[in-house]
Amino acid sequence: xxxxxxxxxxxxxxxxxxxxxxxxxxxxxxxxxxxxxxxxxxxxxxxxxxxxxxxxxxxxxxxxxxxxxxxxxxxxxxxxxxxxxxxxxxxxxxxxxxxxxxxxxxxxxxxxxxxxxxxxxxxxxxxxxxxxxxxxxxxxxxxxxxxxxxxxxxxxxxxxxxxxxxxxxxxxxxxxxxxxxxxxxxxxxxxxxxxxxxxxxxxxxxxxxxxxxxxxxxxxxxxxxxxxxxxxxxxx
Amino acid sequence: xxxxxxxxxxxxxxxxxxxxxxxxxxxxxxxxxxxxxxxxxxxxxxxxxxxxxxxxxxxxxxxxxxxxxxxxxxxxxxxxxxxxxxxxxxxxxxxxxxxxxxxxxxxxxxxxxxxxxxxxxxxxxxxxxxxxxxxxxxxxxxxxxxxxxxxxxxxxxxxxxxxxxxxxxxxxxxxxxxxxxxxxxxxxxxxxxxxxxxxxxxxxxxxxxxxxxxxxxxxxxxxxxxxxxxxxxxxxxxxxxxxxxxxxxxxxxxxxxxxxxxxxxxxxxxxxxxxxxxxxxxxxxxxxxxxxxxxxxxxxxxxxxxxxxxxxxxxxxxxxxxxxxxxxxxxxxxxxxxxxxxxxxxxxxxxxxxxxxxxxxx
Ligand code: HEM
Ligand code: SF4
Numbered sequence: 001x002x003x004x005x006x007x008x009x010x011x012x013x014x015x016x017x018x019x020x021x022x023x024x025x026x027x028x029x030x031x032x033x034x035x036x037x038x039x040x041x042x043x044x045x046x047x048x049x050x051x052x053x054x055x056x057x058x059x060x061x062x063x064x065x066x067x068x069x070x071x072x073x074x075x076x077x078x079x080x081x082x083x084x085x086x087x088x089x090x091x092x093x094x095x096x097x098x099x100x101x102x103x104x105x106x107x108x109x110x111x112x113x114x115x116x117x118x119x120x121x122x123x124x125x126x127x128x129x130x131x132x133x134x135x136x137x138x139x140x141x142x143x144x145x146x147x148x149x150x151x152x153x154x155x156x157x158x159x160x161x162x163x164x165x166x167x168x169x170x171x172x173x174x175x176x177x178x179x180x181x182x183x184x185x186x187x188x189x190x191x192x193x194x195x196x197x198x199x200x201x202x203x204x205x206x207x208x209x210x211x212x213x214x215x216x217x218x219x220x221x222x223x224x225x226x227x228x229x230x231x232x233x234x235x236x
Numbered sequence: 237x238x239x240x241x242x243x244x245x246x247x248x249x250x251x252x253x254x255x256x257x258x259x260x261x262x263x264x265x266x267x268x269x270x271x272x273x274x275x276x277x278x279x280x281x282x283x284x285x286x287x288x289x290x291x292x293x294x295x296x297x298x299x300x301x302x303x304x305x306x307x308x309x310x311x312x313x314x315x316x317x318x319x320x321x322x323x324x325x326x327x328x329x330x331x332x333x334x335x336x337x338x339x340x341x342x343x344x345x346x347x348x349x350x351x352x353x354x355x356x357x358x359x360x361x362x363x364x365x366x367x368x369x370x371x372x373x374x375x376x377x378x379x380x381x382x383x384x385x386x387x388x389x390x391x392x393x394x395x396x397x398x399x400x401x402x403x404x405x406x407x408x409x410x411x412x413x414x415x416x417x418x419x420x421x422x423x424x425x426x427x428x429x430x431x432x433x434x435x436x437x438x439x440x441x442x443x444x445x446x447x448x449x450x451x452x453x454x455x456x457x458x459x460x461x462x463x464x465x466x467x468x469x470x471x472x473x474x475x476x477x478x479x480x481x482x483x484x485x486x487x488x489x490x491x492x493x494x495x496x497x498x499x500x501x502x503x504x505x506x507x508x509x510x511x512x513x514x515x516x517x518x519x520x521x522x523x524x525x526x527x528x529x530x531x532x533x534x535x536x537x538x539x540x541x542x543x544x545x546x547x548x549x550x551x552x553x554x555x556x557x558x559x560x561x562x563x564x565x566x567x568x569x570x571x572x573x574x575x576x577x578x579x580x581x582x583x584x585x586x587x588x589x590x591x592x593x594x595x596x597x598x
Pocket of ligand 1: 091
């Protein structure tokens with residue numbers, strides 16, 4: 001048998017299923033008739049997905065109100081008026097839900113079935129990326145019928161979603177604790193003290209946070225569309 | 237040079253002991269000390285010698301000096317005459333030319349490691365754009381700083397680069413912290429200008445305790461820079477209520493609503509204007525209806541319009557800036573449009589492919 005070279009390692013692996021971790025198999029149900037149902041997305045991942053979805057919708061709406069304060073001024077005011085206060089409060093609480101969900105999802109990357117992990121370092125990933133890209137730009141392609149996300153989708157998840165979520169959480173947390181500036185929690189280099197030295201001062205943190213928020217928005221537009229498209233084209 | 241305690245020199249000037257104690261109490265309050273610590277201040281002023289100060293000006297507008305001489309608690313005259321001995325200052329020294337340059341040399345020699353260096357203005361990377369007495373600014377700074385006890389960088393230019401360091405920064409201006417001060421600690425006191433009582437307060441703190449005040453992660457004294465304007469603002473209730481001024485002189489501005497939508501930088505600015513106020517506690521920008529411009533923050537001059545919030549995604553090589561919400565909105569809109577177009581193309585292609593397939597089947 002021919003020994004596999006480096007290039008084969010990267011571009012080879014024609015059986016794309018190869019690059020999924022063989023150890024963490026998904027559950028497979030036999031439907032009879034020679035068909036099987038593969039339970040790709042385990043229940044916790046499904047729950048995470050929709051909790052995250054709802055959290056992002058809420059965070060985006062409340063966040064945009066914080067950014068633009070689009071309600072117009074009223075002149076009959078009441079002692080109980082607290083619109084910005086409430087929306088910020090909802091933003092923060094949902095923000096913590098979002099962060100908890102993110103932590104859970106990162107944890108699940110390690111313990112979940114093989115479709116929940118990232119495979120960037122696996123052989124065949126780059127080829128899968130290219131073939132999937134051709135699938136989306138209407139070129140004839142050999143996009144493998146992967147179970148779970150294809151390589152391109154995984155890549156997008158990494159870059160857009162993972163990175164944006166982490167930036168949102170870090171900058172969000174820092175801004176959340178800004179009124180307590182000067183406390184050990186904010187000053188300690190190991191907790192949050194390093195944040196402004198990486199992202200810049202308070203203004204820049206707001207810009208980063210908002211930029212990542214829009215990044216998430218763009219990801220969502222693409223993600224929802226591609227999910228429907230996949231369904232439409234590859235229903236088998 | 238004579239060595240006198242602050243108290244001695246005050247008494248010699250005809251200040252009564254009662255007034256001296258008053259000054260100490262005011263100083264303690266300015267420094268944010270508890271009343272019970274006033275005696276520490278008194279004790280220090282009675283026993284400690286005046287500190288020699290060299291005040292160097294680089295690429296500045298003298299605004300910090302102007303602010304400094306308007307200090308009211310303690311008054312500048314008592315600071316200059318009693319607390320410190322200002323050995324070199326372009327604004328306040330009576331002597332000039334070679335005479336004063338020699339005086340500076342004498343201080344560096346006599347008080348090596350015992351004087352404070354106060355700086356005002358930024359330093360151009362190659363000092364050629366800012367020469368004093370025939371020497372480039374960076375050389376003067378590094379020499380004086382290395383022999384000093386501590387450096388106090390007054391103003392946003394000295395602290396961050398400030399106006400001279402704003403885009404396109406033709407002189408490549410840098411904050412003093414970008415230059416070598418040897419082992420000498422540097423404290424920054426940003427603001428454009430800083431509040432005068434803060435400027436004198438940090439010196440008084442040094443005199444009382446013999447060390448620089450506690451600094452935050454950026455090197456600012458915590459006592460004066462640990463709070464955001466926004467968290468101390470008298471209009472904050474209107475912010476939380478969602479009641480905002482939309483444009484200057486509208487009804488909302490007459491009601492004194494929050495200035496967030498007309499570009500207030502209070503939510504991103506650390507300074508003690510809300511507590512200390514300006515001109516001896518008279519007022520401060522937000523109190524008089526103007527949004528905070530965030531003058532004590534790094535890069536405030538490049539942070540876009542003073543009357544727009546977060547308009548500061550810098551466009552490369554340009555001084556113009558844009559609001560991230562505008563960019564975000566446009567890009568998301570374009571993405572949505574692209575998705576719709578791509579969807580339509582997908583449907584058309586599938587139709588054609590399906591027809592072809594049916595065709596071939598028959
Ligand atoms: C998908 C997730 C999120 C989205 C889309 C989002 C969106 C936004 C937006 C658009 C802003 C306005 C930024 C500005 O113009 O100043 C904002 C502000 C803020 N967000 Fe988030 N955010 C998210 C997650 C989080 C998280 C996880 C936290 C952490 C607690 C957080 C805390 C904050 C804070 C503290 C502010 C500043 C509020 C203020 O200045 O009054 N956000 N967010
Ligand atoms: S006026 Fe400025 S500092 Fe005051 S509450 Fe409004 S945004 Fe905050």
